[in-house]
Amino acid sequence: MTWISTAESFGTRQILAVESVFKAHPHGCLMILSRTLDSAQGHMILKPLLDRGFKVQAVTPDLPFLLKNTPAEAWFNDIKSGEKDPGGIPLAQNLSNLMRLAALYKYGGVYLDTDFIVLKSFKGLKNTIGAQSINSAKNWTRLNNAVLVFDMNHPLLYKFIEEFALTFDGNKWGHNGPYMVSRVVHRVEGRPGYNFTILPPVAFYPVDWIKIVRLFKVPSQQADPKWFEVKLQELNEKSYGLHLWNKQSSKLMVEEGSAMGKLLSEHCVLCNQIYSS
Template identity: 60%
Template sequence: MTWISPATSFGNREFLAMESLFKSNPDACLVLVSRSLDSRSGHRILKPLLDRGFRAAAFAPDLSSLLRGTPAERWFEDLKTGEKDPGEIPLPQNLSNLVRLAVLYKYGGVYLDTDFIVMKSFRGLRNSIGAQSADSTEKWTRLNNAVLVFDKSHPLLLDFMAEFAATFDGSRWGHNGPYLVSRVVDRVGNGSSGRRNFTIMPPMAFYPAYWSKIGGYFRKPATKSDSRWVSAKLIQLSGKTFAVHLWNKESRNFRIEEGSILWRLISRHCIICQGIYR
């Protein structure tokens, strides 16, 4: 995970992402790449999990060292000297897109955004990226980089970083993230053969609700028809979904209503379960 905001902004829903990760993956080793959480305040946030025996730590990244030997090394040096325009979007947001790629390339593992509820073990996943949308033939139409599962030194990660450096635009939301991975995968193919072997997971794996419809997961059922839909959706999620993306940019101010899909998922996948419905 990465966290680019102050430690004081790391709230209940972000903590829930960690709780649910360990609920389904108790042997996981969680690394938060974050300057603000690599602190006493960050340690206090992690302490409830550490006290229960889970493995979690925060580290401030040395970006020059992390990017050394990658296609983005020169881009970062040019950025530091002012030769590259950082654009209008806050730079840390764009750097987060790059850092996740570099960390996976150098160390391998699973990258996960902090606005997820994890429902299943990731142990069986390898070299995978999720589609957030697909057409009527089930062909993906947009990928997302909020979950990435890759071996160390996987060549697709190099392709992603090379694209980041070559096409960086710091003023277009999504250009260096979801749109970037979509562009590259569209160019190199579906990943079924060759040195870039990887799997594209269907939307139900990580993005079962589109960002504009995530509000339905927060609302309690108001009618019998609503209740049937909630029950059917929970059954579907339990069978096909590894983690539910909450689209925090859209849903951060939504209240989690009792009896809603999200309320029920939280009750099943939390560990400490304190203050998590706010």
């Protein structure tokens, strides 16, 4: 995980996302790349989980070290020197896109956004990225980088980092994230040497950003209950997790009796303040 905001803004919903990791992987190890959480205040936020024996640690990312000997090393030096325009989108947002790639490339493992609720163990997943959308022929139309599962030094990660540096645009939302991984995979899919799996949307993105609001509300008496039951069954049977699309859902309250309330209650370990998240 990465966290680029203040420690104060790492709230209940982010804690519940972290808890879901340990509900599915009680012996797992979670590192959060974050300067603000790597602090006394951050330690107090994570302390209830640490006290229960869960292995979670916030670490200030060393970007020059992470990017050394990668295709983005020169890009980062140009950003620091002012030779490269960072654009209008906050640079931290784009650095988060890059940090996840560099950390996975150098160490391997699983990357998760902080607005992703894990629903079942990732054991068995290897060199995997998820489709956000598919067409009528069931072919992917867009991938997303909110969940990445890759071995160390995987060539696809190298290509992602290379594409980030070569085509960086700090003014287009998503250009250096979901659109970037989609561009690269479109070019290399099926080529020898790139062994990876693309999972369908139901794996990581089972509810799109338009419909996510429905999970936070109690279902109405007309059409919603059926959708509610079908969606919960699908999530339990087919999904590894649920992306919450924080940009759309961050201000939504979890209503008692909602699908989100049920999911969070079943996939937490401390389970505090679910309905105030």
